[in-house]
Amino acid sequence: MAEIGFVGLGNMGLPMAKNLAAAGHNVAGFDHVDAAMRELGTASGTAANDIAAAVSQAEIIVTMLPAGRHVEEVYLGDAGVLASAKAGALLIDSSTIDVDTARRVSGAALNAGFDMVDAPVSGGVGGASAGTLTFMVGGSDAAYRQAQPVLEVMGKNIFHAGASGNGQVAKICNNMLLGISMIGTCEAFMLGEKLGLDAQTFFDISSTASGQCWSMTSYCPMPGPVPASPANNDYQAGFTAAMMLKDLVLSQEAAQTATCETPMGARATSLYQQMSEAGADGLDFSGIMRMLQGEI
Numbered sequence: 001m002a003e004i005g006f007v008g009l010g011n012m013g014l015p016m017a018k019n020l021a022a023a024g025h026n027v028a029g030f031d032h033v034d035a036a037m038r039e040l041g042t043a044s045g046t047a048a049n050d051i052a053a054a055v056s057q058a059e060i061i062v063t064m065l066p067a068g069r070h071v072e073e074v075y076l077g078d079a080g081v082l083a084s085a086k087a088g089a090l091l092i093d094s095s096t097i098d099v100d101t102a103r104r105v106s107g108a109a110l111n112a113g114f115d116m117v118d119a120p121v122s123g124g125v126g127g128a129s130a131g132t133l134t135f136m137v138g139g140s141d142a143a144y145r146q147a148q149p150v151l152e153v154m155g156k157n158i159f160h161a162g163a164s165g166n167g168q169v170a171k172i173c174n175n176m177l178l179g180i181s182m183i184g185t186c187e188a189f190m191l192g193e194k195l196g197l198d199a200q201t202f203f204d205i206s207s208t209a210s211g212q213c214w215s216m217t218s219y220c221p222m223p224g225p226v227p228a229s230p231a232n233n234d235y236q237a238g239f240t241a242a243m244m245l246k247d248l249v250l251s252q253e254a255a256q257t258a259t260c261e262t263p264m265g266a267r268a269t270s271l272y273q274q275m276s277e278a279g280a281d282g283l284d285f286s287g288i289m290r291m292l293q294g295e296i
Contacts, residue, residue, distance in 0.1 A: 001025050002150065005058030007051055007074055007081070008095070009036035012121070013064030015128040016094070016154045018043040020062075023153045030054035051077075052084035060150055061085055062092045067246075068101035075105050082112045090146050091116035094135070096171050098250055100257070102138070103165040115143040118164065119151060120171035124239040132156040136174070138167035172254055175247035178215065179268040179285070185215040186289040189222040199224050221286035235287035242281035245272040 001024045006017040009031035017040055021027040027045040030053070031037055037047035048054035051074060055061045061081055065071050071093060075081045081091065091114050093102070102118040109116040117139030127133040133155035137144050144160045151158050161170040188211065192202040203225035207217045220226035230238055248269040255262045275281055275288055280296045290296045 003057055003059045004028070004150070005030075005048075005055035005061045005085075005089075006040075006045075006063075007031070007054055007061070008064040008070075009033065009040055010064065010066070011125050012094075012128045014039060015125065016062070016064060016133075017045055019128075019131045019154050020150070021045040025150075025153075028054045028058065050079065051081065052079050055081050055085050055089070057086065058089055060090045060092065060147075062150070063095060065093075065095040065097075067095070068097035071095050071097050071101060071105055076108060082109060082114065085114065087113065089114060090143065092119050092147050092150070093117070094119045094121055096120040096247060096250070097168060099165045099168045099172075099254055102168045106139070106164040115140065115146065116164070117143050117147050118167040119147065120167050121155065122171065122174060123155070126238055127156075128154070135159065136161050136167040136170035138163060138165050138169070140164075168250075169254070172247055172251040175244065176251040176262065176265045176268070179244050179248050179272065180264045181213050182215045182219075182221060182286055183268055183271060183288060183292070185213065186221045186286075186292050189289075190292060215286075219286055221289040230284035230286050231289065235283045235290065237282065237284040237287075239285055240281060241272055241275050241283055241285045241287060244285035245269070245276050245281060248272055 004020055004025045004027045006027055006029040009029050014036050017027050017029050021044040028048045029040045029045050030048040030051055041047045091109055106116045117137050119135045119137045121133040121135055123133040131154055134157040135151045135155045137160050148158055161167050189199055199222045220229045221231050223231045230236055251265050252269050275291045278296045
């Protein structure tokens, strides 16, 4: 079993760290929220006083942080990961951040003598708790192979997307597509209902026809057809609209950098921004149905 340092014990990071501890790894975790560290301690992990204490003895260091600036601070700070990790440690950043920052931090890690992968995830808090996340990994072949066993403890599907930063590319492109498809699915149900078509009947038809997509069959935004979807639980979040907006903004920043036109991505970003400004970004991202129906 490995010595693992884990920095960032939020809604995603804490269950990921707990799964590593449950698998028998020695996990030292750090977060600014004391309650999160206490919970890790009750799950066979160890609460560390600071980043250096969490990572100094680790063979593998995993981070799950809110944004690119936090990743830079944690890795490049005077008492951060690169300054405190022991030689030979593997670095895994599972945050969802901008591509440029991911590549810049990875480059700094390489210059300091560390292998690093960017490994953002899909699957939400439920997937993090169940250990069924999908990891999209950017980095060298050797670093990917080294990271794979620990990622398999936390996830079900592990994909090597290519060079450093490509994990982030895969994540933001996937979530741009998801945001677009969710809005389209909402609109289709709304139009069908306005024209007199029962929602269940439309679901039965479209879920087996060319309109079929994950947003319909697994996460249907219309209450009724998919009992486990947030739509049937007052749109309580599995993946918040705020998190979707974050990923869509990242996609549009990347599109601008790459001089790539993504008009549907831009429109989806605008609509989720509108939902956020209406104070509803704590709802599940499928709750955009309510805004499109004029309820927000």
